[in-house]
Amino acid sequence: MNKNFLYTAIGVAMLAVSVSSCDNSKGGKGPAAYESNSVEKASHVIEYTNLLIDIANKQNSYITRVAENADKIEKGLKNPSDRFAFIGVFPPSYFESPRAFNKVKPDEPVDELSSDDKKFFKEKWASYSASFKKVQDQYKQLSDYLKAEDYKDDKSAKGLALVDSIRSTTQQLMAEKVVLMKKVNEIADASEVIVLKESPLKDYIIAMKGDLKAVRDFVELVESSEGDYNAIKPKAEAAYAALEKAKEEHSQLNMDNAKKERKDGYYKSFYDRVGDFLIEAKKIMRDSAEKGKINENQAETLGRSYDSLISAYNSFNS
Structure with missing residues (x-):
């Protein structure tokens, strides 16, 4: 699978500045809600949006390998008698580094975001994370299926169905990522103008x-x-x-x-x-x-x- 498809939603990482803030940004909607922010508030907003981009980038290699393996596995399941059917299919791994207690968290939008944007990120990140977890679970099922060689019992039926499910979930995941990254970039760009002005x-x-x-x-x-x-x-x-x-x-x-x-x-x-x-x-x-x-x-x-x-x-x- 062409990785361009998987890069669609990945923007260049935005500025991350770890500066604490105690005020909220509640006025206006969209990027306009952040135009009057202080440097400290803008920095904290960027720290959060940068985190989302950073996680999305780190997950990208896992998603890419899953997609590539799904293509190889499908080909092998259609001709399982070939002794080289599943050669080169290595299980991808994904490890998310633990974060310090006082650092921002993806499922806890920072208070400096507007009320509308806090609600947006709370809902959209939960949905995106659920889709990513679903891809992981589906691929685990497919891996176990291959290890047990169950394709010999059902003529590859379940395996091919899992490949289709993985592709469908991956498409959904990337569609959700596009929506997330569009909002991330809008907010980060507006906040970055403030931070860079005095930096x-x-x-x-x-x-x-x-x-x-x-x-x-x-x-x-x-x-x-x-x-x-x-x-x-x-x-x-x-x-x-x-x-x-x-x-x-x-x-x-x-x-x-x-x-x-x-x-x-x-x-x-x-x-x-x-x-x-x-x-x-x-x-x-x-x-x-x-x-x-x-x-x-x-x-x-x-x-x-x-x-x-x-x-x-x-x-x-x-």
């Missing part, structure tokens, strides 16, 4: 956000090649060159403000990871050009590198 870290944040988007666009471009890498090779090379140039420029920004805020180490770490991404991308581009396509492992490597950059970006802003 001594503004130049660094803008640089990192721009390069995160460039990395994401590059990954999506390469993955969109659909088995014909050379069809997008010129665009990939141009995107790579632009990212390489941006990395050189942004990694050399004046670090005085970053040092004052004790963020210079985090900033360097981010661009060290951009450098690692570029090295890995160059190898994959070379190999893909020779073979004519990018394989699943290479696509996953790029995806993991992107996730690593998001983590480094969030560390800078925490």
Whole structure:
């Protein structure tokens, strides 16, 4: 399954600033409700929206592997006598890191959100989480079914039904994610304008956000090649060159403000990871050009590198 489908709802991670606040934002609706917020209130709103994006990104690799495995398993169930029917099907795993007691939680929208938006996130996150859990449960059933080789008893009937259920639930999950991320981005953008206006870290944040988007666009471009890498090779090379140039420029920004805020180490770490991404991308581009396509492992490597950059970006802003 093309991972572009799974990236539809994933936006570049927003600014996360851990600043406490005691006031509520109750006036107005939509993004307008946050225009008069203080920096502290805007920061707390962004901390919450960033958390939702961070979780969605971390879940993405699991969902991708489930979708890819479902395709392989379906093919195997239709020809189970083939001794290679289920070769290469490895169970995906997902582990959510525990959060500190005083940190924001996805199922507890922060008080700085408007009443309407608190209600929205409370309901939509619960629904999205239920769909994600349902995918996990369905895939567990399918894995157990394969381990027990029950397809030998029912001519693969239950297995094929589970594959269909997984696809249906995944479609629902991604539709819910689109709705969630649209609201997240609207609110975070409105709040970010307030925070960046007075932030001594503004130049660094803008640089990192721009390069995160460039990395994401590059990954999506390469993955969109659909088995014909050379069809997008010129665009990939141009995107790579632009990212390489941006990395050189942004990694050399004046670090005085970053040092004052004790963020210079985090900033360097981010661009060290951009450098690692570029090295890995160059190898994959070379190999893909020779073979004519990018394989699943290479696509996953790029995806993991992107996730690593998001983590480094969030560390800078925490």
